[in-house]
Amino acid sequence: MDMNEIKEIFFQECEEQLAELESGLLRLNDGDRDPETVNAVFRAVHSIKGGAGAFGLDDLVSFAHVFETTLDCVRSNKLEPTQEVLKVMLKSADVLADLTNVARDGGSVDQARSAQLIRELEALAKGEAPPAASAAEPAAPKAVAAKPAPVAKAAPVEPVVNEHGFAPVAFSFDDFGGDEDEAVSDLPAYDIVFKPKSELYTKGNEATLLLRDLSRLGEMSIHCNMDSLPPLDQMDPEAAYFSWKVSIKTDKGEDAVRSVFEFAEWDCDLEVTAMETGEASESASDDLPMQPVPFDLSALDGDLDVPLGVVEEEEQIAAAQEAVAAAETASNVVQMAGNASRAAASEKSAAAAAAAQNNAQQASSAAAPTIRVDLDRVDRLINLVGELVINQAMLSQSVIENDSNGVSSINMGLEELQQLTREIQDSVMAIRAQPVKPVFQRMARTVREIADITGKSVRLVTEGENTEVDKTVIDKLAEPLTHMIRNAVDHGLEMPEKRLAAGKSAEGTVKLTAKHRSGRIVIELSDDGAGINREKVRQKAIDNDLIAADANLSDEEIDNLIFHAGFSTADKVSDLSGRGVGMDVVKRSIQALGGRINISSKPGHGSVFTMSLPLTLAVLDGMVVTVAGQTLVVPLTAIVETLQPDAAAIHSFGATQRLISIRNSFCPLVDVGRILNFRATQANPVEGVALLVESEGGGQRALMVDAIQGQRQVVIKSLEANYTHVPGIAAATILGDGRVALILDVDAVVSASRGQSLQLESSLAAAG
């Protein structure tokens, strides 16, 4: 495995960690105060930082480092995760994601934004209000409990100089809040005597790291005993001469103190003594000049994370989920490998790095029973299964043709084969199925950004994030969803004052839900905004010549006007929406996925966009029909019912239009053969079959075909990829008899029947 492969694994892990980070922050934002949530968030940033350090991704490391420091304050209850604090953190998570993407794909990040967030994070870590929040909530982050140190006061003010001339350093903690905090002085105190043996260092441990970790537990003062340090010429540079006496106040308990030294306990002499409250500092300062350890040790965090286990120890104890812990261990091992390989010039270190990488791999695979498979391999498998389905269908067809009574054992065997094939296909599809969660999480970011720009207060609620759908669908879903979310926040939700005036809460809600419904995934995006201003939409449509001034449209039809090309009700072009990319593009994207989109809106209560998408783009259940001698496949999901038109039910309307009367209502009759230009004149409806289909606007059309051959599952072959786009045709498939059949784009045909041209090309006949 070369470095690039390890790097690739790192980036894959980054994606997981970023997802973990974001969902953790969102949980905190929702009021979750479980320490494990905070730990998970901290671990995510820490792991990214560690891995990034191994690969020398300095920008990523330095940002993650500042982020981590602030998170550490939350973790150690020094910083209350208020909404304001979490706002900064969520933005920081976005920047961290950007930095990760840039590290992987190149490009650049918004340096100003990143610098601003670093300032905000640092302010939070210091216990100051974030710049943006300072006006609103001056008292909020009364953050830092790491106050001063009673120890600092207890320690002799006059420098006590020992025999080597070393004096304690006077530290001003005024910045951190002034007077001695009762809460801190009441914390349990421990005196620790730590005498490393030389083996501690030769085994790769580092006393400074242990002391740093110890300092993170609470308020610490330290005395370094150098009595045994010989003059330079008598010393062994790799031997241990320093020993320490440490006094620490922490609410983490003695176990936490001891656990810092867990991986070094055989290589040092360690005494931990629990002191009576308030006793520690006095007792320590009585004997020895104790030096308070500065609160901000962030300068040491960058490159010190080498020894595994020691640094991670605390987090790992806190980790409730083994898988998470194991994954972290894995990335830390990668990190260690990277650090080792960077630092090492010698072969010995290189070998250690290689071994560590192997360990990392093993740890990764132990984390969860999953494997990473190249998507191309899955796609190849899916293609092959598709071919298998086609071949099986061809085989069945030829058996049926040669076995008229249909009872031969071959025929029965074939039926079993058919069932098996279907199962294989379903299983293969399941491999590609992914929860929509990553896309939904991305939307959270979009909402945050737009809320910021528009000055609106928005809350995104997601439901059903674990609903699974084919990866291709997920990949293509992000763009239209992003645009719709932008629209929902920018146009849908009102400004806070307007909302308050309307008796709503100042904070708008955008809700994104996903669920499975009859073999499709239905994604709903709703907002509790003002709803569609139908008057405005109607007027705009008239202005744009989309409808006649006196057109009589239902509310639903007016709502659906927003999906027309170039339609925008925004009075002015904003940065967000109204950039010429309208809802028509959204609709086209959804349609390209074989989906449908609908809107329903209630004035004053908001709008709901409903998207219904196929679970996969690889197969579909279709009705095979004949039109003018051509075999076409109509997606089953579009068909409401089929009927044999009765001559009495057919009515002419205008010169060319015909209607069919179905249960006392009239429905336009569309001759598919004519629309697709398969024939020059309209066929006689009575001789054909009508397929009642529902178009995306909810309206129904009766598509007239010559005959129905049957229903079957077909493997979708892209026309665009293999030929070229054909209007009115969504894709193609190969039938059991080996012939190519075209899959009808029902919505396009329905639109064409409304008078919109299909822009038929002469190539269509050739394609058919």
Add this chain to the structure above:
Amino acid sequence: MATKKAARKSLSLAPILDLNEANALHGKLMGLRGNALVIDASAVERVGALCVQVLMAGAKSWEEDKQSFTFAKVSDAFTKTTQLIGVNIDHLMAKEI
């Protein structure tokens, strides 16, 4: 790296002062004995306890030699590490006159 000056030598510390560097640093200091020494620790990104030991032993030996042993510039990481482990180097800092 020692640069030649009359009776005053300077030493720039490596960015990473870990276990591997402790021996090297010891060797460099041994080679500079007898001279006033100015140490530049401004590039230090990481320093372990072993190298601090070597430096402090150096300070002790220089003191015995009645030679000056001072830090001209120190990085934040270097300062913070010494503070963390309770080693005061204030008296070794070069004083501006």
